[in-house]
Amino acid sequence: MATPLTSLVGVRHPLVQTGMGWVAGPRLVTATARAGALGILASATMTLPRLREAVREVKSRTDAPFGVNLRADAQDAADRVTLLIEEGVRVASFALAPSRELIGRLKDAGVLVIPSVGAVRHAEKVAGWGADAVLVQGSEGGGHTGQVATSVLLPQVVDAVDIPVIGAGGFHDGRGLAAALCYGAAGAAMGTRFLLTRESRVPDAVKARYLAARVTDVTVTTKVDGLPHRMLRSDMVAALESSGRIASLLRAVRHAAAFRKQTGMTWAAMLRDGRALRHGKDLTLGQMLLAANTPMLLKAAMVDGRTDTGVMAAGQVAGLIDDLPTVAELVENCVEQAAALLTGPAARVTAPGTPG
Structure with a gap:
């Protein structure tokens, strides 16, 4: 073709x-x-x-x-x-x-x-x-x-x-x-x-969550890193949606530290990347650190198989797919x-x- x-x-x-x-x-x-x-x-x-x-x-x-x-x-x-x-x-x-x-x-x-x-x-x-x-x-x-x-x-x-x-x-x-x-x-x-x-390479148990999903089981949230992110509904997403500013900041710092260890980046580089991801807006330290939430929350599910502590990015078509x-x-x-x-x-x- x-x-x-x-x-x-x-x-x-x-x-x-x-x-x-x-x-x-x-x-x-x-x-x-x-x-x-x-x-x-x-x-x-x-x-x-x-x-x-x-x-x-x-x-x-x-x-x-x-x-x-x-x-x-x-x-x-x-x-x-x-x-x-x-x-x-x-x-x-x-x-x-x-x-x-x-x-x-x-x-x-x-x-x-x-x-x-x-x-x-x-x-x-x-x-x-x-x-x-x-x-x-x-x-x-x-x-x-x-x-x-x-x-x-x-x-x-x-x-x-x-x-x-x-x-x-x-x-x-x-x-x-x-x-x-x-x-x-x-x-x-x-x-x-x-x-x-x-x-x-996604773990089989995580693939099973995708295969079981309906179209209505896919949602959009801004609670991961402040930007609209489409993913499967889960208890973790519900927890992110209901968490307050202090809990979000603590999670951001923890994930930023883990991401720094994973990639070898410096704190200064991560903060610059966080600001760039949000198009240079005037942001707090915590908001910039939130940029590290996305890769680490995805890693928890997509690599470690921990759907209870991670998130699963998903297009709406996840609700239409039933085979591997x-x-x-x-x-x-x-x-x-x-x-x-x-x-x-x-x-x-x-x-x-x-x-x-």
Whole structure:
């Protein structure tokens, strides 16, 4: 299924596995690349040495293209860009809009730049700065999210920019891929759907929580780090929602200390990242430290299997998923279903006045 995305990146299918923190490691990315889709390695929770190891691990297992997701506002973003260039990574994916300078460095080195955005104006900005494609996520998507649904946001972005657009938020099968292509997108990206595959490193007990979820079991809260975050309802989310300012501050300090130990970051760097994550607003020390809540609360569930002390980022499609295919099965089924819908009998519409 050839599209501008497959031509640009060199993959066989217009599907993207998003860079989910603690989830999108070498095993999942390798399986995605081998299946012919674009796998994105999540790097925000990795140290620089661990990121280099992870990149080399994927490269040792497949020669297919893959990408690495970066925090554009991270203090060491420039060092991570250097690493991608040195290691010959095909795609640099960004969770926030990267600077013009970072885009320029990557493009000069032959690395494709695909930022993720949640608004038309952000897509226009990165396109103007030279981004090769843009991934646009509607409010249905898991993790940090906006307020505009994919069905409204995606066609707006497609009309606004002249680079390939990848739709995300609410997709989990071939019907979603076909819909994204019909909106004018060059492909579809999925997070929760790839999380719920056999190659995903998420503990089985946590996967079971996702599979049992209904659409109404997915909610949005600002109590993790102050930003809207879509996740599964749980006792932990309820506790976060009801906690007061002192409890939130103590939790933020504890998680910040744990995140510092995990990543090797300094306190000063974490505070700068916390401020950058919130777009430079005038914030208290506690509010900036809250930025460390997200990775550590996610790690508790996604790595340690502790759903009682962690949170589970989830797109609304979690309520529609009830199986755990291999990545190869998922990609093949999505592409076959989309192709059948776009070219098969189900796609044929009788014109007005034509005998049935």
